[in-house]
Amino acid sequence: MKSKRRRKGILSRLIDALFFRKKTAKIGIYGPPNAGKTTLANRIIHTFVDENEDIGVSTEIPHETRRAVRRGGIIIDLKSKSVQNQNPTPHSKTEERKSKAKLKLDVVDTPGLATKIDFHEFMAYGLEEEEAKKRAKEATEGVIEAIKWLDDIDGIVLLMDATKDPYTQTNIVIVGNMEARGTPVIIAANKVDLADAAPQRIINAFPQHPVIPISALKGENMEELYEEMARRFR
Amino acid sequence: MDMISEDKINSMSSMEKLRFVLDGVKSGNIVVLEGGLTPEEQMKLIELTMTEVNEDFPGIEMSGYPTKRGFLNLRRKTRLTVVGPAKVMRTIKKEKDLISAMISAI
Ligand SMILES: Nc1nc2c(ncn2[C@@H]2O[C@H](COP(=O)(O)OP(=O)(O)OP(=O)(O)O)[C@@H](O)[C@H]2O)c(=O)[nH]1
Numbered sequence A: 001m002k003s004k005r006r007r008k009g010i011l012s013r014l015i016d017a018l019f020f021r022k023k024t025a026k027i028g029i030y031g032p033p034n035a036g037k038t039t040l041a042n043r044i045i046h047t048f049v050d051e052n053e054d055i056g057v058s059t060e061i062p063h064e065t066r067r068a069v070r071r072g073g074i075i076i077d078l079k080s081k082s083v084q085n086q087n088p089t090p091h092s093k094t095e096e097r098k099s100k101a102k103l104k105l106d107v108v109d110t111p112g113l114a115t116k117i118d119f120h121e122f123m124a125y126g127l128e129e130e131e132a133k134k135r136a137k138e139a140t141e142g143v144i145e146a147i148k149w150l151d152d153i154d155g156i157v158l159l160m161d162a163t164k165d166p167y168t169q170t171n172i173v174i175v176g177n178m179e180a181r182g183t184p185v186i187i188a189a190n191k192v193d194l195a196d197a198a199p200q201r202i203i204n205a206f207p208q209h210p211v212i213p214i215s216a217l218k219g220e221n222m223e224e225l226y227e228e229m230a231r232r233f234r
Numbered sequence B: 001m002d003m004i005s006e007d008k009i010n011s012m013s014s015m016e017k018l019r020f021v022l023d024g025v026k027s028g029n030i031v032v033l034e035g036g037l038t039p040e041e042q043m044k045l046i047e048l049t050m051t052e053v054n055e056d057f058p059g060i061e062m063s064g065y066p067t068k069r070g071f072l073n074l075r076r077k078t079r080l081t082v083v084g085p086a087k088v089m090r091t092i093k094k095e096k097d098l099i100s101a102m103i104s105a106i
């Protein structure tokens, strides 16, 4: 009995070595402030690791995340989940074996990237002046940290708020840098549960990359995102 | 407004360019760079800006056309980049080949 289990262990390790990359891919969740990065990171962890574990706090105040946080060893296993894609979009019809997709990765939730941080903006959310200034200072450090993390990232999920104009310079700069480095990018058009969401605008703005419309908050269309991740980040 | 020719840009190192742009913007100018900054330089500019943001200088507004790609994506050609102080410049409309910016008095 004991030796049988042991042999099984060796066998499954062999299978692991053959079919899965040895180095776990580090996947960064990037995007502008408030796009829903932490909401998405939390959902991934809730689905594949632990329902009660959070990577960070999500709020409606921008620059909530001001330190990059990594959660290691997440196994995205679509076989063990009941994968039902009721309304497949053009992206999903390609591969047959997609429902068996499996991927081991580290997820890095990053602070929102911005070219300007004005403490007055935080005061408009009801923060005291001192607190707002402290938050602004931390937010600038967070942006730098997010940029530095790019050096260690194997792929990114670039999250955009589908109710907003996607054609911002920060989005263009992120995409341009990933293209220059040859790092795979998946764009997630988030918040499609909202009536004014227009994921098509994002598809038009970045036709060279896969765009997956999702709602990280409501959990809409997540399977398609996971399949694309398993495909691109393998 | 400072309009910088491609020749002048090409004579500068990356760091000189970024310092030149940020100093110009911090003194209240809109800096227009013919030939533009590469995506890597723009990312570095964001990083440099963040180290210098304070209560009086909230940061920059940046606009530009995406890089054009050559044969097999081997060559990238950057185009015009416009950088201004976030306090006075707002990009109102931006499409692939059109940038409208609004500039207000300080
Ligand atoms: N309607 C809707 N709201 C969402 C969705 N995803 C996130 N939100 C909301 O958007 C706000 C920002 O979400 P966060 O997850 O904190 O966003 P973030 O990108 O981590 O923001 P920063 O850390 O500040 O950069 C919160 O109020 C979320 O509840 C979504 O799919 N639909």
Ligand SMILES: [Mg+2]
Pocket: A037, A038, A039, A056, A057, A058, A064, A065, A110, A111
């Ligand atoms: Mg966050």
